[in-house]
Amino acid sequence: MAATDTSVDWADHALARLASDGYRSSAPRAEIIEVLAGLGCSVSAREITAELQRRGSTTGSASVYRTLELLERLKLVQRVVVSEGLARYEPALPGGDHHHHVVCDRCGKVSAFEDEALEAAINRLSLRLDFAIDAHDVTLRGECPGCRRAD
Amino acid sequence: MAATDTSVDWADHALARLASDGYRSSAPRAEIIEVLAGLGCSVSAREITAELQRRGSTTGSASVYRTLELLERLKLVQRVVVSEGLARYEPALPGGDHHHHVVCDRCGKVSAFEDEALEAAINRLSLRLDFAIDAHDVTLRGECPGCRRAD
DNA sequence: GTGAATGCAAACTCTTTGCATGACT
DNA sequence: AGTCATGCAAAGAGTTTGCATTCAC
Numbered sequence: 510m511a512a513t514d515t516s517v518d519w520a521d522h523a524l525a526r527l528a529s530d531g532y533r534s535s536a537p538r539a540e541i542i543e544v545l546a547g548l549g550c551s552v553s554a555r556e557i558t559a560e561l562q563r564r565g566s567t568t569g570s571a572s573v574y575r576t577l578e579l580l581e582r583l584k585l586v587q588r589v590v591v592s593e594g595l596a597r598y599e600p601a602l603p604g605g606d607h608h609h610h611v612v613c614d615r616c617g618k619v620s621a622f623e624d625e626a627l628e629a630a631i632n633r634l635s636l637r638l639d640f641a642i643d644a645h646d647v648t649l650r651g652e653c654p655g656c657r658r659a660d
Numbered sequence: 661m662a663a664t665d666t667s668v669d670w671a672d673h674a675l676a677r678l679a680s681d682g683y684r685s686s687a688p689r690a691e692i693i694e695v696l697a698g699l700g701c702s703v704s705a706r707e708i709t710a711e712l713q714r715r716g717s718t719t720g721s722a723s724v725y726r727t728l729e730l731l732e733r734l735k736l737v738q739r740v741v742v743s744e745g746l747a748r749y750e751p752a753l754p755g756g757d758h759h760h761h762v763v764c765d766r767c768g769k770v771s772a773f774e775d776e777a778l779e780a781a782i783n784r785l786s787l788r789l790d791f792a793i794d795a796h797d798v799t800l801r802g803e804c805p806g807c808r809r810a811d
Numbered sequence: 812g813t814g815a816a817t818g819c820a821a822a823c824t825c826t827t828t829g830c831a832t833g834a835c836t
Numbered sequence: 837a838g839t840c841a842t843g844c845a846a847a848g849a850g851t852t853t854g855c856a857t858t859c860a861c
Contacts, residue, residue, distance in 0.1 A: 519751040533815060533860050550750040551761060551770045555850070569818045574851065577749055587752040589761065590741050590797045596826090598728055599701040600670040601738040610702060610740065611791045619702045622789060630781040635800065638773060640762045642802035646741045649786065651793035684835050684840060706825070720843045725826065747851090 520546040523585045530583065537568040541576045551589060590648060609646070613653035620653070671697040674736045681734065688719040692727045702740060741799060760797070764804035771804070 523542050528534055544560045545552060554577055558570040580586040607628070608621045627647065635642035652660075674693050679685055695711045696703060705728055709721040731737040758779065759772045778798065786793035803811075 519753055519756075522753060523751070535816060535860070537817065545749065545751055550759075550772055551748045552750065553748050553850090567818080570850095571819080571852080572817060575816080577747075581749070584754070585752060586749040589748050589750060590799060596728075597702045597704050597740050598696065598732070598737040599703065599740060600674070600696055601736060602670055602673060603735070608701075611789060611793070613791065614794075620791070621701055622785070624781065624785045627778075627781045627785055630775065630778045631798075631800070634773070634775045634778055635802075638762060638800070639805045640764065640771070640800065640802040641808055642762070642800050643765075644801040646797070646799045646801075647782075648741065648797045649782070649789070649791065649793050650795040650797075651786075651791040654790045657792055686835070686841060688842065704825090718843080721825095722827080722844080723842060726841080 517546065519585075523580065526583060526585060527579075532579070537566075537572045538576050540564075540566050540568055541573055542580075545580075545586065590646075609648065611649040611651065611653075613656055614650050615652055615656040618653045618655070622649075668697065670736075674731065677734060677736060678730075683730070688717075688723045689727050691715075691717050691719055692724055693731075696731075696737065741797075760799065762800040762802065762804075764807055765801050766803055766807040769804045769806070773800075 520542050523546075524534065524539065527538065532538075540561060541557060544557050544564075548556065548560060554570070554573050557577075558568075558573050561568045561573070577586065581588055606623065608623045609627075611620045611622060612618070631645050631647075635645075671693050674697075675685065675690065678689065683689075691712060692708060695708050695715075699707065699711065705721070705724050708728075709719075709724050712719045712724070728737065732739055757774065759774045760778075762771045762773060763769070782796050782798075786796075
């Protein structure tokens with residue numbers, strides 16, 4: 510699929526932002542940004558690297574990771590949690606409590622919460638999607654009380 | 661922290677379920693379940709393995725992974741996605757669209773959706789939590805239209 | 812010319828798998 | 837006794853890091 514108008518906008522925006530923030534404009538960065546814009550939503554570093562190789566680029570995977578880290582720091586890309594990855598588990602009783610998690614960006618502390626309105630919104634939402642939804646994860650991120658006080 | 665009543669209940673329940681499903685009752689499994697019950701919510705395989713070693717157990721990490729897989733299959737533990745792990749990225753424009761993802765359990769297809777009611781619920785929820793929330797991820801899982809038809 | 816950014820390769824972390832040994836039923 | 841489950845160790849996937857080289861400024 511060709512890049513959409515929005516993705517072109519984003520690529521330009523990202524390149525401009527890098528320049529205005531004093532980062533050097535290199536071919537690898539431009540290529541990574543272009544691929545990111547073209548592939549759209551929810552792309553892994555691995556997929557970007559593969560796409561670069563397919564295009565005959567000599568950009569290495571280390572640069573992909575470094576550039577993603579930079580783009581994330583500048584909030585030019587958002588890191589999303591889709592599934593897989595570092596798995597965490599918790600005991601589950603049949604019909605037991607249903608809760609989600611808040612993770613502290615600073616210290617990594619994980620707390621649990623429950624919210625009926627949230628569940629209701631997800632249930633209603635599930636009805637209007639084409640997918641047959643059978644599970645959901647919600648993760649909030651921010652600063653925990655301890656780290657807030659330490660500011 | 662000592663095991664709570666609930667976690668003891670869960671450990672017993674899990675052991676009973678394994679037995680009733682014909683799985684052998686082994687020391688490693690019992691230890692893993694005990695650790696899982698004690699550590700509570702959101703534990704990684706790595707943390708379980710570390711705790712086992714700390715306790716002087718000879719249980720290897722392969723058994724931890726195999727037991728977690730088994731427990732997940734029996735729905736005795738729930739796999740939760742907290743963050744980290746396989747990172748996926750997407751272009752982000754400042755003030756750009758805000759959306760979440762539905763992942764097909766069968767084919768891995770990722771689709772995006774937006775839902776105002778969901779966002780509203782999360783915003784309201786954020787206000788009553790002690791954390792200073794600055795981001796959130798919502799991931800739904802189920803079967804995509806294509807895979808549903810293929811049933 | 813100088814320092815930032817790159818590519819390569821090695822190191823690391825987490826997870827999975829093969830296989831011989833050991834333990835539950 | 838039979839076979840399920842284990843531990844070990846090796847292999848695999850994804851990511852990070854050190855270092856010499858290259859390239860943008």
